[in-house]
Amino acid sequence: xxxxxxxxxxxxxxxxxxxxxxxxxxxxxxxxxxxxxxxxxxxxxxxxxxxxxxxxxxxxxxxxxxxxxxxxxxxxxxxxxxxxxxxxxxxxxxxxxxxxxxxxxxxxxxxxxxxxxxxxxxxxxxxxxxxxxxxxxxxxxxxxxxxxxxxxxxxxxxxxxxxxxxxxxxxxxxxxxxxxxxxxxxxxxxxxxxxxxxxxxxxxxxxxxxxxxxxxxxxxxxxxxxxxxxxxxxxxxxxxxxxxxxxxxxxxxxxxxxxxxxxxxxxxxxxxxxxxxxxxxxxxxxxxxxxxxxxxxxxxxxxxxxxxxxxxxxxxxxxxxxxxxxxxxxxxxxxxxxxxxxxxxxxxxxxxxxxxxxxxxxxxxxxxxxxxxxxxxxxxxxxxxxxxxxxxxxxxxxxxxxxxxxxxx
Numbered sequence: 001x002x003x004x005x006x007x008x009x010x011x012x013x014x015x016x017x018x019x020x021x022x023x024x025x026x027x028x029x030x031x032x033x034x035x036x037x038x039x040x041x042x043x044x045x046x047x048x049x050x051x052x053x054x055x056x057x058x059x060x061x062x063x064x065x066x067x068x069x070x071x072x073x074x075x076x077x078x079x080x081x082x083x084x085x086x087x088x089x090x091x092x093x094x095x096x097x098x099x100x101x102x103x104x105x106x107x108x109x110x111x112x113x114x115x116x117x118x119x120x121x122x123x124x125x126x127x128x129x130x131x132x133x134x135x136x137x138x139x140x141x142x143x144x145x146x147x148x149x150x151x152x153x154x155x156x157x158x159x160x161x162x163x164x165x166x167x168x169x170x171x172x173x174x175x176x177x178x179x180x181x182x183x184x185x186x187x188x189x190x191x192x193x194x195x196x197x198x199x200x201x202x203x204x205x206x207x208x209x210x211x212x213x214x215x216x217x218x219x220x221x222x223x224x225x226x227x228x229x230x231x232x233x234x235x236x237x238x239x240x241x242x243x244x245x246x247x248x249x250x251x252x253x254x255x256x257x258x259x260x261x262x263x264x265x266x267x268x269x270x271x272x273x274x275x276x277x278x279x280x281x282x283x284x285x286x287x288x289x290x291x292x293x294x295x296x297x298x299x300x301x302x303x304x305x306x307x308x309x310x311x312x313x314x315x316x317x318x319x320x321x322x323x324x325x326x327x328x329x330x331x332x333x334x335x336x337x338x339x340x341x342x343x344x345x346x347x348x349x350x351x352x353x354x355x356x357x358x359x360x361x362x363x364x365x366x367x368x369x370x371x372x373x374x375x376x377x378x379x380x381x382x383x384x385x386x387x388x389x390x391x392x393x394x395x396x397x398x399x400x401x402x403x404x405x406x407x408x409x
Contacts, residue, residue: 061385062343062377069338069388070325070374072366074317077354081250083257083291084307085241087300090292091207091233095120097222098200101128106218108229114205120229121216123201132198135191142184149177209233212302237293237300239271242286250312251276251289259293259308261300269293269300271308318351319366320359325374326350336373337366338386343373345382 101123108120156173159165213230216222239259243251251273259269271293280287291308293300325335326348334347348365366372371388373380 060381061387062380063387063389064338064373064375065389068373068375069371070321072319072321072362072368072370072372074368075320075357075359076317077320077352077357077359077361080352080354080356081243081247081310081312082307083239083241083243083259083289083310084305085239087237087239087261087293087304087306088302089232089234090236090238091209092212092302093206093231094227095203095206095229095231097121097123097203097226097228098224099123099128099197100221100223101125101201103216103218103220103222106214106216108211108214110211110214112211114209114211114231116205116207118205119202120205120211121203123203123222125198125201128194128198128201132191132194135187135194139184139187139191142180142187146177146180146184149173149180153177203228205231207231207233210298232302234295234298234300234302237295237302238274239291239293239306241289241291242281242284243289244286245280247312248276248287251310255310255312257291257308257310259306261304261306263304264299269295269306273310318361319363319368320361321366321372322374323353323355323358323360324376325372326360335366336380336382338371338373338388341386343380343382343384343386346370 103121104124105122106120107118107122108114114120152173153176156165156170160167160170209231210233211229212232214228215230216226216228222228253273253275255273257271257273259271260266261269271291274290274292276290277288293306321335327334327336332347333350334345337344337346346365349363351361351363353360
């Protein structure tokens with residue numbers, strides 16, 4: 001085919017590809033822009049997070065004054081054993097009926113004082129009196145039979161001496177007299193029982209005390225061994241406390257101690273060790289110690305809760321630190337100590353505590369002379385740097401600033 005000079009033949013495929021290229025280029029530029037923006041956002045968040053991250057604890061430096069630290073060393077603690085328990089009267093009794101009868105009269109009420117032998121409750125005695133009278137009649141009958149048997153025995157003895165009767169006949173008469181004597185004794189015993197039952201219809205107080213509880217009222221029927229009145233003697237109180245087996249060697253009968261009782265604020269009551277149980281409880285592995293308290297004013301009542309401290313025999317000086325230095329976590333005791341200008345955490349096992357002195361025995365975990373942090377500071381971590389200020393530095397420091405402080409490097 002012939003084309004004029006200077007002219008170019010049309011190529012449809014080439015001209016149609018230009019719009020497609022422009023679309024692809026625009027899409028690529030858009031994706032590149034999104035990637036750049038996303039990368040910048042991620043980089044900004046990472047840098048922002050790094051700025052917000054707290055510094056490591058190892059970058060902290062804690063300053064302590066001498067008074068902020070305690071040195072583990074021997075101290076005489078005086079070994080005190082805490083005692084607590086519920087008070088109860090030493091002498092108390094639940095009075096019971098000995099006979100079956102109807103309550104005729106009640107002479108006392110709760111809280112009233114009674115004397116030994118005083119009638120508390122009177123029972124109806126009609127039936128008891130009838131039984132007693134019947135037994136007295138039986139005794140009279142047995143006496144009459146015995147008298148007749150004795151006369152027959154005396155007459156037959158004379159006949160035997162005159163050989164008018166045989167020995168066997170006399171023995172039969174004599175045996176009848178012996179039976180009559182036995183029957184009389186039995187009747188007299190039954191009469192005595194009936195008389196005692198009649199006397200028991202008046203239920204009496206066994207000792208001087210106070211009526212704590214009355215269980216029956218007029219018109220009720222009581223049976224033998226049925227509880228009717230509870231009486232307590234508050235002049236002497238007793239406290240039973242469980243003491244660990246390991247503390248028993250330092251406790252002796254007769255040791256004195258002071259008690260505080262709920263409801264009496266700071267009033268002190270004096271007591272002493274009365275007796276010690278010879279066997280330990282199977283479950284708790286503790287031994288019961290019984291302590292008695294004089295209560296002349298009758299101020300203490302049964303059921304009150306008392307606490308005291310028993311000064312057991314001292315075991316001498318023991319390695320101790322202030323209780324405030326001791327920390328607890330997960331049932332484990334530990335302390336913070338200063339070692340080589342750094343804070344270290346040391347697990348320890350404790351022993352005797354003396355709350356009055358504010359000291360606790362350290363049995364294991366620390367060496368004598370260890371410097372223990374004896375102030376409560378939040379955020380202490382093992383590995384942090386520690387500086388103990390000298391006396392000269394402390395004199396120059398302001399008295400208004402805390403003894404222990406933290407510097408951030």
